[in-house]
Amino acid sequence: MPEPPEHYYASTPGVASSRRTIELDLPDLRLTLLTDTGVFSFKQLDAGTRVLLENAPRPAVRGDLLDLGCGYGPIALTLAHRQRRRRVWAVDVNERALELVRENAAAAGLSGVRAALPGDVPADVRFAAVYSNPPIRVGKAALHDLLLQWLPRLLPGGAAYLVVQRNLGSDSLARWLSETGFPTRRLLSRHGYRVLEVKPRSSTTTTE
Template identity: 30%
Template sequence: MDNKNQHYSSEFPDVKVKIHTISESLRRHLYIFKTVTGVFSFRKMDLGTKIFIEHMSIPEEPSVMLDLGCGYGPIGIVLGYESPESIVYLIDINNHAIWCAKENVKINLMNNRNVHTLSGNYFEPIVTKHLKFDGIYMNPPLRQGRKEFLKLVHSINSYLKSKGSFQFVIRKKMGA
């Protein structure tokens, strides 16, 4: 992977950190997100994430959900807001992203103790927890290539409950 694109999918992006704020109305609610350089789409929310959030299916009953590769956390935070009785995990390898996600959980979900942020590569932080999810949600880092994405897709079923769903957004031109 070249240096230009490695930053947001790296554990410790090599960037000078500047904090930004994004305000977005999603599913009829206004959210405030802190972002920093070195995190995917740090200046404004990307269109794919916006469209995905507006159309993702959220279980009506309390569930266990995962925002995989959460970035600064918009997908997982909306899941936590829309389904406050559910347990939501947000995972990202990028430590700057996890810092943002933690801050954004505090800002947008002040009293929700059911939303957890974990640092690690894909499922690594939860392997020992033996968790199964009702829903796994993702805006995958497609700059890593189709081969990596397909490898991930093939492992998803191991982490889903029998009636669980894997929902994701992709742009065709990004290699999927």
């Protein structure tokens, strides 16, 4: 990505703030979103995020939704627009990003969005679906730790949808997830990106 990645992985980005707006333009939704330096893909909607939003299925079960690594909120706001009766958690370590999500949700009238640091999501909250353009560039170990923190919180019958660039290890990530006990398949491939569908571990789904 054009901006230095360490900025948007930090809780408080070191780069000076410089706000701007971009258009989120999807077949069923158009919003003007506030972005800022130090936040992932602040100049335009990331291509992988667009692939995810245009192709990932809607949740199959009832319950809260999670945008993991939300940035300024394009995934969370789209989910909240499409699923207005659900609560959508927008989670990020980046405080600047979370403030943008709050402002963007308020401007769009989407009251179901909850922007939160990872530790501020109550431990008993479970998710019908997780949607994420995960931070691949944090490194394999950190990425694996992140996924192992959140994927066990999927509800029975739920799923996670992850968009990963093909040349950044989407296939190896899918293998690792399956080997770790989360059945994973490639849902589709578009423009060099894979959308992976990840199901709960078998020990969770046996309660269905």
